[in-house]
Amino acid sequence: MKSRVPIPLRKLIEDKQSVKNKKQQESLNQSENPNSSKTKNQNQNPVTSQNRSKDSKNHQTKLISPDLQYNIDHIKKTLGNSSDIVIRDFQAGKNGEIKLGIVYTDGLTDSASIQDLILDTLMVEIRNSDLDVAVPDCFELIKSHTLPVGGIVEITDFQKLFNHVLSGDTMLLMDGSPKGLALGSRGWVDRGVQEPSSQTVVRGPKDGFTETLRTNTALIRRRIKDPNLWLETKQIGEKTQTDVAIMYLKGVANDKTVSELQSRLNRINIDAILESGYIEELIQDEVYTPFPTVYNTERPDAVAAAILEGRIAIMVDGTPFVLIVPALMVHFFQSSEDYYQRADIATLIRVLRYLSFFLALLTPSLYVAVSTFHQEMLPTPLLISLASQREGVPFPAFVEAMLMEVVFEILREAGVRMPRAIGSSISIVGALVIGQAAVEAGFVSATMVIIVSLTAISSFVFPANSMASAFRMLRFLFMILAATFGLYGIILGLIVMVLHLNSLRSFGLPYLAPNAPFILQDQKDNIIRMPHWSLLKRPRLISKNDTDRGDVSPPKPPR
Amino acid sequence: MKKMLKVFLMLPMICLSGCWSSIELNELAIVTAMGIDKTEDGYLVSVQVLNSSELAGDARSGRTEVVTFRKSGATIAEAIRSLSTDVPRRLYVAHLREIVFGEEMARAGIAKPLDVLSRQKELRSDFYMTVAKGATAYETLNVQTALEKIPANKVFDSLENSDKRWAATRTVTLDELVSSIVSKGRQAMLTGIYVYGDPESGSKVTNAQNISPKSGLRLDYLGVFKKDKLVGWLNRNDSKGVSYITDHIKSTAVNIPCEGEQITVNTTSSKTKIKGEVKNGNPKIDINVTSEGSIGEVECTIDLTKPEKIEELNKRYAKNIRDKIEGSIKTLQEKYQSDILGFGEEIHRTDPKAWKRLEGNWEQEFAKLDVNVTVTAKIRNLGTISDSFQKEIEE
Structure with a gap:
């Protein structure tokens, strides 16, 4: 880090420091001023802050001046007199000689706590005490004795000041003191913990992540009360300064994966992170693939389970979607409900998911291939009924299939983006106009409508939307292959797809594990979900440190 | 850049190759039965083609469910090709259910027709072979059957059903027939079928509208072959x-x-x-x-x-x-x-x-x-x- 600072600048800093140190030495000699050690710290701060943000502008790294009025003017000027920034200066103390100023952003702060804990304390209760400017180091006294606020951070430069103020903290400045206190008062209108809209379950917890990072981390903490659950937060985004937290179980998660993730996050140099999708695209292993190698979920229980398997959660402030790495292909076929339902039905449902995976991917292409290349494969009665429906349809089967699939994608996209109130009209237009009328008019065969609906319904079976999108895209590719080469083309396409899947890695792990490479031990929780008393090992490739989950024997009736 | 160029050059190979052997379902004439008769200088081939829009779906117009076309030629393959002057679509024989030999043809020897049937790659071998007893094959393909709309299916199902429940008939597939003709220690046998009632009214669509059809197809008993020639009936x-x-x-x-x-x-x-x-x-x-x-x-x-x-x-x-x-x-x-x-x-x-x-x-x-x-x-x-x-x- 230090080497990055240009040499003249470093020299300048060192010079400054040595001068200051000398001065301090002198002052120390003169009187035993407890403030001196703080001043030293305060002087060291610009070094780190300058090092950290090499591109930041001059006024942001500027130190807080002892002149309160100057500080307030500077804040006002920098923020362009924005109306949501509240600046309040007042006199406190017995005689009203202590000049204080508080700065906070209206809307991001909890106004009750500012009222009760900060303003009330500083303006009213302080009068009963003997606090005065004359009291040495009264700023320190305020910090350690007066303020009933949990999170207090001492700030010496304006960049941090703005960072705290704009994150919802309240800044306390005092005339005559070249530093400020950032008082934790964050609190804004929040959606609250609601049921996740993208991944619903019949059985299982109904709480979902919200847009507030702190709420989200709390939802995980509530589930895993282990001191090894570590949380690291950093700000990413030059302009947005978005809080990005990574959460993992120390000792269970693979340390190499953690450090790899940290280095990938450190590499991000971008002005804005508005959603976890930004992070996902910036840290994934393979760029040119339709398949997701980072899992995202709205469900805290899914994240907790992943963390317990040794995976790492990445939480981004401002979105309820939490990322999980490493993400293997099998994870996208698993729903958290699989673990809450009985093992037998969970297994059957997983089989159903794999079946619908093939249906969603291949139904239209198989129809095109069989009906234009391999008619002999169909049973005669089926062939007759298909042929009778094809009578009078003006398009080849491929064009027909393409047409209907595109129409379906349009309907689907419209349904998602449409305002709720007119959303129902989409289904009427879709079902009646496109479905029924097109068949009656003879533009498309009824079979095609069945095929498209089957595909559509199958694609909604996936618990993970990102995987379903991959198949949405590949489906069209397979249709082209089917129309060109028939079943031969589909098989070629599948071979290429499997080869591609084999080449994928998610944070170093083979994407198809535990199927390729085949791991016998992990088959207990792959297509089959064994009962919990049998799932006593963590997935082998993900965590190598602490693989034992417990030691339970299967329940038995009493003798 | 070079790689991209290669990909772009390869792309037309996929796209322009087109769907060379693909054929749409509504361009197929699905043949369900084929009859082979002897003529003086060759063969008379009749094919029963499905009219699929009359069989399924709701756009029925009252035409017949199957149409029988016939054409003669010096060889069977020639006759089948020349049928394209009659049939507006490509004859598709993969779904053949039944092959009938006229009695005259069977008595003259069926080895030559069997060659073309064994050689044809489109044929599946799951259809049954029969002999039209005392009639030409064309006549048996010219009858509307009740209950089962496709006459070939009627014969196919009747053969299977009576093979299971009556045992006086026999389902014989192409390969069974060929192997017994070739074998020295076994001779071939085929079930006979015949048209009962008035063949003239049997070919009309109204035949199947009677509660007791005036005419129809019926299975007879076994025909005995010696080598490839029919010698008589049991x-x-x-x-x-x-x-x-x-x-x-x-x-x-x-x-x-x-x-x-x-x-x-x-x-x-x-x-x-x-x-x-x-x-x-x-x-x-x-x-x-x-x-x-x-x-x-x-x-x-x-x-x-x-x-x-x-x-x-x-x-x-x-x-x-x-x-x-x-x-x-x-x-x-x-x-x-x-x-x-x-x-x-x-x-x-x-x-x-x-x-x-x-x-x-x-x-x-x-x-x-x-x-x-x-x-x-x-x-x-x-x-x-x-x-x-x-x-x-x-x-």
Whole structure:
């Protein structure tokens, strides 16, 4: 880090420091001023802050001046007199000689706590005490004795000041003191913990992540009360300064994966992170693939389970979607409900998911291939009924299939983006106009409508939307292959797809594990979900440190 | 950049190649039955093509469900090609259900037509071969059938059904037919079909509108081949006898006499073991039949509760089967000298050396072959009533 600072600048800093140190030495000699050690710290701060943000502008790294009025003017000027920034200066103390100023952003702060804990304390209760400017180091006294606020951070430069103020903290400045206190008062209108809209379950917890990072981390903490659950937060985004937290179980998660993730996050140099999708695209292993190698979920229980398997959660402030790495292909076929339902039905449902995976991917292409290349494969009665429906349809089967699939994608996209109130009209237009009328008019065969609906319904079976999108895209590719080469083309396409899947890695792990490479031990929780008393090992490739989950024997009736 | 260029050059190879062998469903004429007749200078090929929009869907216009086209040619392949002047779509034979040979054609020899059928790559081999008894193949393809809209399906299903429940007919596929024609120790047999009633009204769409159709297709019994030529027909009992010998009985009905009336036994299982041996240069065949059945119908006043009566019925049941078997062997030996029963193959299996000597004149050897028939038959149950109530009526 230090080497990055240009040499003249470093020299300048060192010079400054040595001068200051000398001065301090002198002052120390003169009187035993407890403030001196703080001043030293305060002087060291610009070094780190300058090092950290090499591109930041001059006024942001500027130190807080002892002149309160100057500080307030500077804040006002920098923020362009924005109306949501509240600046309040007042006199406190017995005689009203202590000049204080508080700065906070209206809307991001909890106004009750500012009222009760900060303003009330500083303006009213302080009068009963003997606090005065004359009291040495009264700023320190305020910090350690007066303020009933949990999170207090001492700030010496304006960049941090703005960072705290704009994150919802309240800044306390005092005339005559070249530093400020950032008082934790964050609190804004929040959606609250609601049921996740993208991944619903019949059985299982109904709480979902919200847009507030702190709420989200709390939802995980509530589930895993282990001191090894570590949380690291950093700000990413030059302009947005978005809080990005990574959460993992120390000792269970693979340390190499953690450090790899940290280095990938450190590499991000971008002005804005508005959603976890930004992070996902910036840290994934393979760029040119339709398949997701980072899992995202709205469900805290899914994240907790992943963390317990040794995976790492990445939480981004401002979105309820939490990322999980490493993400293997099998994870996208698993729903958290699989673990809450009985093992037998969970297994059957997983089989159903794999079946619908093939249906969603291949139904239209198989129809095109069989009906234009391999008619002999169909049973005669089926062939007759298909042929009778094809009578009078003006398009080849491929064009027909393409047409209907595109129409379906349009309907689907419209349904998602449409305002709720007119959303129902989409289904009427879709079902009646496109479905029924097109068949009656003879533009498309009824079979095609069945095929498209089957595909559509199958694609909604996936618990993970990102995987379903991959198949949405590949489906069209397979249709082209089917129309060109028939079943031969589909098989070629599948071979290429499997080869591609084999080449994928998610944070170093083979994407198809535990199927390729085949791991016998992990088959207990792959297509089959064994009962919990049998799932006593963590997935082998993900965590190598602490693989034992417990030691339970299967329940038995009493003798 | 070079890589991208390569990809772009390869792209047209995929796209421009087009769908070279693809064909849309509505460009196909699905052939369900094919008839082959002999003409003076070649063949007359008739194909029964499905009119699929009349068979399924709701856009029916009252036309016939199947259309039969015919065309003659010096060879069958030529005739089929020339059918394209009649049929507006590509003839698609993968879904063929039935092939009919006219009787004249069958008597003249079917080896040549079988060549084109075996050579054709589109044909699946799951259709059945039949002979039009006393008619041309075209005539049998020219009849509307009731219940089953596709006549070829009617023949196909009837063959399967009667093969299972009546045992006097036989389903024969192309490969079975070819292998028995080629084999020296076995001759071919095919089931005959014929048109009953008035063929003229049978071809009309209104034929199937009668509750009792004026005309239709019916299965006859087995036709006996010698090499590839039809030599004659077996009657009902002989056909059943053949099925017993070749262990082809799944179930059937057997009538046995009782006090001047009849009792019908439904054979529910039958197992036949054939053992061949050559003794002193003379081939000999042992047939061992084990049959079980239940009483299906009683017309006499026999007391079925008595075990000795059942024992007696068992004997008569066995005798009936033995009579059929011996009758069919006699007919085949004396009338046709054709070994459709595969006795030659059995001798071949047990004594290959002797077979080499016998092979040359197996026809004569078969005619004087010594066949020993043993039948064990048992009645296993009486149905839901034991004694017939006819006795009570008479009293």
